[in-house]
Amino acid sequence: MNNQIRRELEKIEIPDELHSRARLGVEKAKSEFNVPSHPTIKEKKPSPVLSSKGKKQLYKRLSIIAAALLLIASTLTFTPVIAAIQEVYDKIFSSKHIDDSGVRNAVLSGDGQILDQTYIDEEHDITVHFERLLTDDKETKLLLTYQSEKTDLKDYYIDLFEGVSSINLVVGKEKRKLKNVGWGSRFYDSKENKVVSALSFESLKDYEGKDIRLEIDQLTTYKDNRRDSVETTWPLEFTIKPAAVSERRTVELNKTFTYRRETYTVRRVEFSKLETRVVVTGSDTGDPKDKSGKVYNVMSKLERQFLHSRKNSKGYGYSVDGEKSGVFIKAGGEKVEPIFSKGEVDGDNDEYIMTFAPVAVKNQKDCILEVGDAVDIPLTKSGKVIQKKVEDEKSEMEALLADSGFTLIPLSTEEEEEIKQYLKTYPKEFSNDRKPIGKLKRLNSKILDVSISERSGAVSHVMVSTPEEAKKIREDNGLSFIPVYLKQN
DSSP: OOHHHHHHHHHSOOOGGGHHHHHHHHHHHHHHHTOSSOHHHHTOOOOTTSOHHHHHHHHHHHHHHHHHHHHHHHHHHTOHHHHHHHHHHTTTTTSTTSOOHHHHHHHHHTOSEEEEEEEEETTTTEEEEEEEEEEOSSOEEEEEEEEOSSSOOTTEEOOSSSSSOEEEEEETTEEEEOOBOSOOEEEEETTTTEEEEEEEESOOGGGTTSEEEEEEEEEEEEETTEEEEEEEEEEEEEEOOGGGBOOOEEEEEEEEEEETTEEEEEEEEEEOSSOEEEEEEETTOSOOBOTTOOBOOOOOHHHHHHHHTEEEETTTEEEEOTTSOOEEEEETTEEEOBOGGGTTOBOSTTEEEEEEOOOOGGGTTSEEEEETTTEEEESSSSSOOEEOOOOOHHHHHHHHHHHTTOOEEOOOHHHHHHHHHHHHHOTTTSOTTEEEEEEESOOSSSEEEEEEETTTOOEEEEEOSOHHHHHHHHHHTTOSSOEEEEEOO
């Protein structure tokens, strides 16, 4: 279908009441689009009383009319032709280049309100196309693309999380900045010099049926390890239709379990078309304070485990490393993976929020939260917590080090004396909040020492340029081994 026909088709607005039929059209597009002819065309027959030439002309006219009516009907009901167009149009948003499975699922299912608005940023030669909007009780997703023939967009971001960019809501004469929800998702297509972006910000559900204006203010640029900005405003005006709004189902649980000697409680689970949220509180989910009262943002052991399976791939954002353990949901016998781009969503007070891909309604009563190989928690009101493993301090330390590729072995009596003398000689460099718990198995290494945080289970190490340099420093300090410390609270 050429661009002119497509433009004409896109001018026709799809009524809200046909939204469900549109979704069916998307699902059936591939199979139906290959049908060679349409029954309504086959039923058109020329009158038997006309001449042969008249028959041909009448049949031709009727065929054109039938084809036109079919085209209009298919446009209004979003059946095969439009479904095929929309499938191509949304292809990138349903691909794994977008690291938010909630967005991918919504696009594949035909959910959300189609916006189809274009804004031309003439000053920067950027064409912005607003694609789709989805919202529920907790968040809004705005899907858009921006492209340029002159400006290199590789380093141009709409960064609502750490950048200077913002998205503002304008209703009447009131304007306010909307809070971000996670990082959002972005993909840069270098061949087309095009950015595909799924912004994530606070809910607009309360504005259903109202005329609103959204303004994206300032682009954030990252180049040569420097952050800068591009001064611009991209506006979008529309009415939020029922198609954009979905519901969120919440189940209160209050189920308690133990993981790595910490106690956690799953307060509730929230199901929506955009995500599955598991809200947890625990003995180490609150932010600790030092002696002066300063608050530190420290990961809990559960958060460490949740992020353990995360990997970052160029062009594909965050995904799951299948070789590492993590935290997953099993629903209907299938693994539901985390949405890591929402890893920084804040909860209330000491709550920690884990976000996963959406779970189909039919499987929501058959969900289990799997925390490593230690515990399974049914995400239903019925069902008991299965505590498969309870780790002591020694086994926990060994497991944490093994995850980082280290093997812990005990110190000999002579080595214990060496480390005591070392800590006594260098009290300022290594304060007494470090407790020696063993040594590394390997000695020929650039590493000087390894530490494990008692608070979070994070493993860190000090490294120099070469193994020879490391060996010399250890010998100068009177150490014949690579020590491993437990960094205490």
